[in-house]
Amino acid sequence: MNIGDVADKVGLPAKTIRYYEDIGLVKPLRDNNGYRAFQANDLHKLTFLARARKLGFTIENCRALLALYEDQARASSDVKTIANQHLEQINAKISDLMAMRATLSHLVTECAGDNRPDCPILNGLSETLAT
Amino acid sequence: MNIGDVADKVGLPAKTIRYYEDIGLVKPLRDNNGYRAFQANDLHKLTFLARARKLGFTIENCRALLALYEDQARASSDVKTIANQHLEQINAKISDLMAMRATLSHLVTECAGDNRPDCPILNGLSETLAT
DNA sequence: GATAGGGCTTCCAGTTAATGGAAGGTCAAG
DNA sequence: CTTGACCTTCCATTAACTGGAAGCCCTATC
Numbered sequence: 001m002n003i004g005d006v007a008d009k010v011g012l013p014a015k016t017i018r019y020y021e022d023i024g025l026v027k028p029l030r031d032n033n034g035y036r037a038f039q040a041n042d043l044h045k046l047t048f049l050a051r052a053r054k055l056g057f058t059i060e061n062c063r064a065l066l067a068l069y070e071d072q073a074r075a076s077s078d079v080k081t082i083a084n085q086h087l088e089q090i091n092a093k094i095s096d097l098m099a100m101r102a103t104l105s106h107l108v109t110e111c112a113g114d115n116r117p118d119c120p121i122l123n124g125l126s127e128t129l130a131t
Numbered sequence: 132m133n134i135g136d137v138a139d140k141v142g143l144p145a146k147t148i149r150y151y152e153d154i155g156l157v158k159p160l161r162d163n164n165g166y167r168a169f170q171a172n173d174l175h176k177l178t179f180l181a182r183a184r185k186l187g188f189t190i191e192n193c194r195a196l197l198a199l200y201e202d203q204a205r206a207s208s209d210v211k212t213i214a215n216q217h218l219e220q221i222n223a224k225i226s227d228l229m230a231m232r233a234t235l236s237h238l239v240t241e242c243a244g245d246n247r248p249d250c251p252i253l254n255g256l257s258e259t260l261a262t
Numbered sequence: 263g264a265t266a267g268g269g270c271t272t273c274c275a276g277t278t279a280a281t282g283g284a285a286g287g288t289c290a291a292g
Numbered sequence: 293c294t295t296g297a298c299c300t301t302c303c304a305t306t307a308a309c310t311g312g313a314a315g316c317c318c319t320a321t322c
Contacts, residue, residue, distance in 0.1 A: 004298065014299090019280060033288060035299055044257060051256050056231050059279065069253050079252045080244035083235060090232045094225060100187050101221045104214060113211035121210045122200050125182050126175060135269065145270090150309060164317060166270060190308065 001038045010046040017046060025049060025063060045069075057086055132169045141177040148177060156180060156194060176200075188217055 007014040020026050021036070026045050028036040038046075048069060052062045061082055068074045068082075103124075110120040138145040151157050152167070157176050159167040169177075179200060183193045192213055199205040234255075241251040 002299075013281080015281060016279085018300095023279090033299080034301095035288080048257050053279090054231075055235055055256075056228070065253070065256065068250075069257065072248060074248050074250070074253075075246045076242050076248065076250035076252070077244040077246065079250045080239060080242045083239050083242070083252050087232065087235055087239060090228050090235070094228045094232070097187070097221050097225050097228070100185075101218065101225070104186055104218055104221070108211060108214050108218060111207050111211045111214070113208040115206045115208065117203060117205050117207065119199075119205070119207035119210045121207070121214050122196070122205075125186075125196065126179050126200065133270075144310080146310060147308085149271095154308090164270080165272095166317085184308090 001043070003036050003038070006038045006043060006046065010043060010050050012046060012050050020046070020049060023059065025059075025066065055086075056090060057082075061086060132174070134167050134169070137169045137174060137177065141174060141181050143177060143181050151177070151180060154190065156190075156197065186217075187221060188213075192217065 001009075003014045003017055007017060010017075012020075017026070021028060026042050026049075028038045028042050031037045045066060048066060049062055052065055053059075057065065064082060065079065068079050107121045107124040110124075112118075132140075134145045134148055138148060141148075143151075148157070152159060157173050157180075159169045159173050162168045176197060179197060180193055183196055184190075188196065195213060196210065199210050238252045238255040241255075243249070
């Protein structure tokens with residue numbers, strides 16, 4: 001299967017698939033004309049990658065997960081460890097963002113948002129923030 | 132004031148302050164020896180930048196906010212618009228992350244995490260995700 | 263006066279995960 | 293045989309820094 005069809009099937013841009021080949025995540029065969037010839041196994045891996053990336057795993061985590069995915073003798077605990085670390089990072093990001101939101105929405109509600117120059121948002125950014 | 136002292140005061144690495152000069156956010160004077168000589172106004176701007184960045188504003192947003200900050204005739208509504216757009220982006224990111232967390236933690240709770248190879252996390256990533 | 267240290271300077275390269283675009287080869291239809 | 297849609301590679305760019313090399317400057321100590 002050519003790259004365009006693969007892109008449609010797995011929901012990744014062709015550019016991204018070429019990039020994944022560049023960094024060694026997939027190794028499609030080549031036709032005589034030089035076109036990439038993707039096999040069923042390549043499609044599985046790309047689908048796997050698309051989903052793992054959508055869940056926010058880094059490329060390096062994806063590489064590790066893919067290796068485990070292909071290792072029939074893997075221990076599920078290895079996978080769980082990676083997933084749990086990632087969950088912790090997600091939680092940390094959510095906390096960060098919620099703290100930002102609290103501070104910023106507090107500033108926004110205090111701002112009249114009119115034609116006058118007096119602005120609690122700018123004041124809040126220039127004075128000490130009660131974070 | 133030299134860059135090291137400024138870095139300590141405003142809580143930004145010296146590297147970052149030089150970078151901010153590179154992209155035109157601050158324009159410190161220079162001493163005869165070529166060292167940057169930061170004035171009180173530079174410190175205010177850098178403090179402002181540090182706080183806005185900590186709230187997740189992009190550099191370009193910071194540039195716009197800084198311009199408004201220095202514009203005595205600004206309308207507070209201009210600031211509020213930027214802040215509100217940013218709030219929306221924060222909310223969108225939080226939603227994204229919470230969806231990721233839901234899917235991933237579901238997969239994780241189903242995984243035994245033992246020595247056996249059977250792993251619902253990898254299965255979930257290779258099959259269709261119930262996102 | 264020599265030297266050692268710490269701080270300062272510039273400039274170049276690398277990070278993440280792609281994305282955009284140029285120049286050019288290939289294929290199927292009409 | 294030409295047109296248009298694919299495909300190829302390669303280079304540059306994105307955001308916001310960060311790391312490191314090579315080298316100047318300043319102060320203190322021997």
